Amino acid sequence: MKKRSELLREAIEEMIAVGKLAPGQHLDETELATQFGVSRTPIREALIQLASMGIIVMRPRRGAIVAEISPQKLIEMFEVMSEIEAMCARLAARRMSPADHAALLAAHHACEEARNAPDPDEYFYRGETFHQCIYAGSHNAFLIEQARTLHRRLRPYRRLQLRVHGRIDKSFSEHDAVVQAIIEGRSDAAGELLRDHIMIQGHRFTDLIASLSRISNQAA
Incomplete structure (x- = not known):
């Protein structure tokens, strides 16, 4: 069975793929946690997974954004x-x-x-x-x-x-x-x-x- 963070990663990845989250858009952990009805911990884990895949960028003290490609x-x-x-x-x-x-x-x-x-x-x-x-x-x-x-x-x-x-x-x-x-x-x-x-x-x-x-x- 998949971990909650993996399911959240797939859901956020899908939102990016279909344009609900655009390149360069800020990803607010609190808003995402509220949207999915979970705590911020699995959201943060999901964002770390997406960052390792290059789909989002984690910026120190400024939060995450959807990756932009030149x-x-x-x-x-x-x-x-x-x-x-x-x-x-x-x-x-x-x-x-x-x-x-x-x-x-x-x-x-x-x-x-x-x-x-x-x-x-x-x-x-x-x-x-x-x-x-x-x-x-x-x-x-x-x-x-x-x-x-x-x-x-x-x-x-x-x-x-x-x-x-x-x-x-x-x-x-x-x-x-x-x-x-x-x-x-x-x-x-x-x-x-x-x-x-x-x-x-x-x-x-x-x-x-x-x-x-x-x-x-x-x-x-």
Whole structure:
């Protein structure tokens, strides 16, 4: 059974991922304790865990804030994420079992159903499951651990870029091409397709930065 602090960490992390707590926003321990109906001790433990993951920043005598990432570092992190996911896709194309294929197809179909859901975050959640299937399909425990760690760090930004008009439909089309390449065992193609799917460049990066500026102004 998970400790209370771990459950609180997951809840606060989710609030950050879906934009309820914006980059740079102050995290008041007393307010969070009241919101969750707990003492400040497990809240503090949860914040320490989030700080160790790089999701928040603990500042001496000034409290915690949601971590902010500079545009340059964001590009660098997505570059690394795209290479890690490309490696997962290449290995998945070579190593996935029929059961793995079935799980991937089920996750892909769930994404298709979520494309027109009233809540745009429904596709975000289904997409996370889709990517987790590819990580698992690599059958490389260390790689899976690294992919999940960086995925978690970039969750708020992956969600935001899906808010750009038309991005969800484009994302699903990219997923479809990745699925076909993996199932057909075309490892190099699967890697290239997933790398391009993750990497943010040009208009996609400009749109993401504009979204970040908008929510930062709302939080101010």
